[in-house]
Amino acid sequence: MKEDTKRYRDMFSGFSGKYLKEIDGFVRDFYRKKIESSEEEFMKEMYGSISEYCLRDGKRIRPLLVLASFHGYRRGFSGTGEIVKLAASIEMMHSFLLIQDDIIDRSEMRRGGKSLHILMGEMYGARTDNRLIGSDIAIVLADVIFANVMEIISQCRINLKVKNSFLEIFSRTYEKTAWGQILDSMNSMLRKIEKGNDSPAKIGLMKTAYYTIAYPVMMGYVLSGRSSAREFDAIEKFALPLGVAFQVRDDILGVFGVESDTGKPTDSDILEGKYTLLIQEAVRIMDEKEGAAFLKLLLKQKKSARDVVKIRNTIEKTGALDSAIRKHAELIDESRENLQNLSVSKKYREILQGVLEAVATIPLL
């Protein structure tokens, strides 16, 4: 079993290695041409910034899933090059969302570089008295990216009926993701958390499970030229548990992970008072009074190092951590089982399993 796991992960890595270059290469060429054809100096500069931003290191999980799914479902020949363009446009849409996300979260860094609104503020702040010029430009630069994506979709040479199905999934993707983002904003910096508030589960479903796993796989499926309700259903049964497992894992690592693995301080979720699936589970286990005291501490504005330790210990002592780890394992098992029902080719089923096995491991301290 262990060996199989490794083999699947290696297969996914091999697939990744090949297509990452094609995806990034397309984005690089696309923006190189935009820079060349722009009449205005500021457009050339900003297209340069967009290009650098879109090409920063990242897992490219969504475009890779689009491509793996497409290859797994397709029968006979189709133009893979055109599908790479659409997959790349999904990564560009991810940048569109990240730019907005950083403005909303007031984040200064993204993927090892400055977030776009910070960058724009530095580049154009000196000429105006508008202190928010960086965000103002970045909001609209995100729109430039979305217009670029529309251009790529309109110019991509695939069967037009297939393109239309793709556009339909595309619209569902960004609608659901936006609702997830809004629910997330509504559940940040809360003044009070009611017991039984199950927003973390909904946010995980919309912002992670659908957005990162289910819709990319569906996109690959419709791009293969088919669209049966039964297969959409099978895709959800595989993708949603995997996506929620990913979210549970992320929430656990946000509190108990190794900083050098996760890339973010392990007290940041607690300091922010983030209401995650893990916290929701801890409160579910506690009685009314304990739960209220715990949430009050979590929402306290300036938490001391002792507060952080106390919160972390409570999550562990109540059994919420174990329960979350168990939940994660169950979800992974459910997804692994349902993967067998996808009508993809054997090779690509194994590649998809590679993604699953990567999410299955939780590297705790």
Next chain:
Amino acid sequence: MKEDTKRYRDMFSGFSGKYLKEIDGFVRDFYRKKIESSEEEFMKEMYGSISEYCLRDGKRIRPLLVLASFHGYRRGFSGTGEIVKLAASIEMMHSFLLIQDDIIDRSEMRRGGKSLHILMGEMYGARTDNRLIGSDIAIVLADVIFANVMEIISQCRINLKVKNSFLEIFSRTYEKTAWGQILDSMNSMLRKIEKGNDSPAKIGLMKTAYYTIAYPVMMGYVLSGRSSAREFDAIEKFALPLGVAFQVRDDILGVFGVESDTGKPTDSDILEGKYTLLIQEAVRIMDEKEGAAFLKLLLKQKKSARDVVKIRNTIEKTGALDSAIRKHAELIDESRENLQNLSVSKKYREILQGVLEAVATIPLL
């Protein structure tokens, strides 16, 4: 001539009256269904707000131009109902941009109601310590609208080749408009204006002429099933002078208009220190020293009533106002002449002329 002018304007009013109802009716139904099918209470509430926002009083000039152009170009039968959906989606995209615009301009009102970020702040501000929750939600609600537009386009039943051409113009529309918006941000609250800075002309071209006139007419044209480079060229020759004339008119009314007509205080452009086509013209006429003093006063942070009067008088005395009025008339004449070269039917040429004649009149105090 005067009588003809009135006839054209009446024809456009008649056309408007009919299609405004269809456009708004579609938007209303679309969001009614969204409200009904939303699972979550917050989605129902927010879809209600989006619907109210999109349906506020407005001229609907862009969707009306899409429809007038479509009718003028089409030969034989096509499904007008489907075209109304696409036209309505262009008005929804306008709301997408207005929401962002109000966040960028820190505007609290829009079309006789509260701007969306203010509204969201009032509805959801009490539950969180995030003072910017209103903007955070509004940015993402704009994305919901854009996803809704993608849904409408994907579900619209027209020839798929035609739809693809529409999507291509759509992508160009929002790319150019975004660049215009960015250039506008870069030229707001300036610390210094170099003589010869011709950004106002570029902004007018991108944000008004292309966005409001040229692209909507092109959309109607491609929706009629054709796409000849010669006709695109003819459309630009008609639409761009008209659009720039509209911008010149707007700039003049911003300083010399009647508040009850324009709906905004006539000193707001001056107080903001807005660098418009009118200001650009005034500086062009003045000598180096006069120009520098004039711009310094315009960019002064807190201007007195006397400063405002002085700026207004200078624009008039230098002859910049007369020159702008002349420029406006020339542009209108150019557009009127080029309108004759569009290969649209007589009836719709007259309807398009109705739009032109409305822009031709500058109601000064």
